[in-house]
Amino acid sequence: MWGRVFVNPLVTGRVHLLWNRRRLFTMQVKTKEFQSLFTDGLNSIAELFEKNHFELRIAGGAVRDLLSGKRPDDVDFATTATPNEMKGMFQAAGVRMINNKGEKHGTITARIHNENFEVTTLRVDIQTDGRHAEVEFTTDWKKDAERRDLTINSMFFGLDGTLYDYFNGYEDLKNCKVRFVGSPVARIQEDYLRILRYFRFYGRVAGQAGQHELETLQAIRENAQGLASISGERIWVELKKTLVGNHAAHLVELMYELGMAQYMGLPVEGNVAELMRVWQQAHGWSPKPMTILSALFRSSAEVDRLDLRLKISREEKNLGLFLVKHRRELVKSEDEPDSIKPFTDFIIDCRETDAQSKMCELLKYQGEERLLGRMQTWDIPRFPVSGHDLRRMGITSGKEIGLILQNLRDVWKDSRYQMDKEELLNNVVRS
Template sequence: MWTKLFLRPTLIKRVHLTCTCRSLFIMQLKTTEFESLFTEGLVGLADMFKKNQFELRIAGGAVRDLLSGKRPEDVDFATTATPEEMKTMFQAEGVRMINNKGERHGTITARLHEENFEVTTLRVDVVTDGRLDGTLYDYFQGYEDLKNNKVRFVGSASRRIQEDYLRILRYFRFYGRVAAEPGQHEQETLEAIRENGRGLCGISGERIWVELKKMLVGNHAAHLLSLLYELGLAPYTGLPADGDVEEMKQAWLRSQDLSPKPMTVLAGVLRKLEDVEKLDQRLKLSKEEKTLGIFLVKHRRDLLKGLDEHDQLKPYTDFITDSRDPECQGKVLELLKYQGEKDLVEELSRWSMPRFPVSGHDLRRLGYTSGKEIGSTLQELRDVWKKSRYQMSKEELLANLSTS
């Protein structure tokens, strides 16, 4: 989006080539992170392209990660081969091709040694020698921008956005990964985003949510979400127009060092349960994400730590123990992050819910016959058990019946 970087997977070698359309910067990279990418599958893929005299390059975000000293989680590849040439080559080599819905965009997915490799045809003509050797190709000063922590579109921001309106949200996500400080945006970029924001209406909710989630767990998340509101983008992304931006900022400040889930941060702007429903309608949240959003909006005020300074975790563990939701403890952990309770997050992470030792069978053996009576008695015993901090045994609890 904001730069074109390609890497052919030592010593630094820099070359500048200038033509009428752009300046090309070339250097070679040899780092531990780069070399760690060379699995058996990638070596086989690179050899195959070299054998057939096609160039294979690492492209996009993986290059930025490598230049930043990070090992990329996902790697995309670019090649001088056309999709038809790739299919012919893979078929001849007996390589399986899968999920080739991207073929119309020039992408073929090959599977080698239990790994999937997405390879896309380059859109420029280049002279190649087939190597994957760590040579960096930078056509738009992307490396310089990366060193200076700058994020910008290539050429006209409006034109790039209009080619794919999702680039608006990708700008926010990249800013969170690259920029050192919040608020260092080029005004021209922000105006282009504001003027083209309505274009997000035509982008699927699933694609929008993918970008938002990455933004929400990146750097400057509160600033970027606030900016999304300032630029008038909220109505096009499923967020409530009257979202509580200040609450979100405080929730982010409290939770940023606790590895919150995206929904934990986003819940700050959601004022009511209906906001979660509308968000789900637009973004197609997973069941886990939706139920977490509902849980946080519902309980962020009424489930607060108790007054006993020696047992601040008790209201939370009692809540979990009483819940029939098997995922309750994970949701309460996110609630504690939302509230900024670092010590309680650590304590609850180590806590395992104990098993209530008394059952209905135990009461029947004591002569209880009414289902209603058994149910109410079990609840009474459970309350006693909770007050003991889950320490009382079955025998002690049943003995409690005979003295009550």
């Protein structure tokens, strides 16, 4: 049975489409992004697999990127060869293998021509518990595609440029749709983290907010409690990517509506309205994930509870605490609304190495685009006076030196950091 011929406007090149009797959708594309993958290393790996009569295809996210006209940063490969067959093949050819810890999952990493190639044997799930899967190897490409989460992630590219699509992933990608492979309930219950992967990819692929399939939302609602069994680190990886993607405010609101928040470490009574306001004004300025998420928190205690659940980094936690503490009290001057002086004075006084970076995130949170631009280009001035300068003037008391330095620092700030050492020390003499 033959299908209609069409060309994806995001992809240029030679295209041929057909449906075979197994409803496998194929299409051949030779774009510059695809051809750029063929380094000496990949050509050598491809030749080795062909010589040993094993099939090798590009898998997963790299396929999605190529179909979107992007050159993927990382490329994963799938093969009909078992790990033992790959090891024997690589050893016979003198190809070095690294990262053996992936072997139990079917992955062998070969290094050739100073490049790493991660190749995984086709697999089927035998048993799953919502977090981990017991797998066995197969040579059936469709069965491997069937165990993947989303249709847009279940496609393969042959090394000749042929796309192999068993679950309408290409059509979904063209139409900016995010769907689970087969039954949403079945895919979610195999690994509950897939709920968050759905959200993350919706923010990457979907053209508009709110265009979810009701069956998908119901499956998520019924299985939201499964997120309680997922490690905080895995949740945080997906949540961060969602927060910096498209439709982040809509997606966080949906997490609350579907009963997910309590299992993710988010505050039960999170300030969703505030998050929507902050995201609406800040998302175009590349805010950090915590800058957006901190809008949910009503107190520093909620930042602490998030850290306990998700094991966020110290830097991320400190930023959250900083924003919650200063978002209301550290604001622009009513007398000089175009001045960044209140913010620069704070940086000068706190003397933390990352104070300017935190201040930029605060200004994003507050929606202060003009002040943000000035803060991003501001060079922190160096206070020109030291205790050694005062000792040379005959002042020896440590307490007195401290008081004088603080007074001089205030005078220097009032001068907009323009007074030099001599002017400041003259101030000491006159006093």
